């Protein structure tokens with residue numbers, strides 16, 4: 001069975017390219033993005049290069065959105081072999097110019113988003129394991 005990898009923030013950049021590289025190297029890829037309207041470029045590569053990539057919605061700011069994606073993959077695969085917490089956002093401002101709301105937003109996506117997503121993987125993996133033991 002193929003190893004799988006779930007990647008966050010795959011609409012552009014490192015997440016987009018990593019999705020393709022993992023698939024080219026024999027992984028089943030769950031490429032997630034917060035806005036599926038941005039999936040066209042990846043969908044085209046999946047088609048043209050016949051890549052084993054499934055696109056799912058996942059916004060790292062929303063626990064419901066994270067849980068839905070993680071649950072879907074763990075129910076299907078039994079586990080997630082690699083979680084690539086790639087999604088990130090930011091701005092170039094000094095501390096005195098950035099508002100507290102902007103700082104909260106960056107912290108929420110870049111730090112809490114990683115914690116939420118990683119904890120969700122543990123939670124659904126443990127649930128799946130305990131169900132299969134009874």
Ligand SMILES: NC(=O)c1ccc[n+]([C@@H]2O[C@H](COP(=O)([O-])OP(=O)(O)OC[C@H]3O[C@@H](n4cnc5c(N)ncnc54)[C@H](OP(=O)(O)O)[C@@H]3O)[C@@H](O)[C@H]2O)c1
Nearest residue numbers: 009010011012013014015034058059060061086087088089
């Ligand atoms: N490139 C660099 O030099 C560099 C250096 C240091 C660290 N990094 C980190 O490496 C990662 C990738 O960088 P990149 O250059 O590929 O950046 P990028 O092109 O801006 O890609 C960031 C990705 O994160 C997604 N994202 C933002 N907020 C999200 C959310 N709430 N939920 C889910 N996805 C979200 C974006 O989706 P949308 O398209 O919907 O906005 C986009 O797909 C980031 O975490 C970045 O901070 C990059």
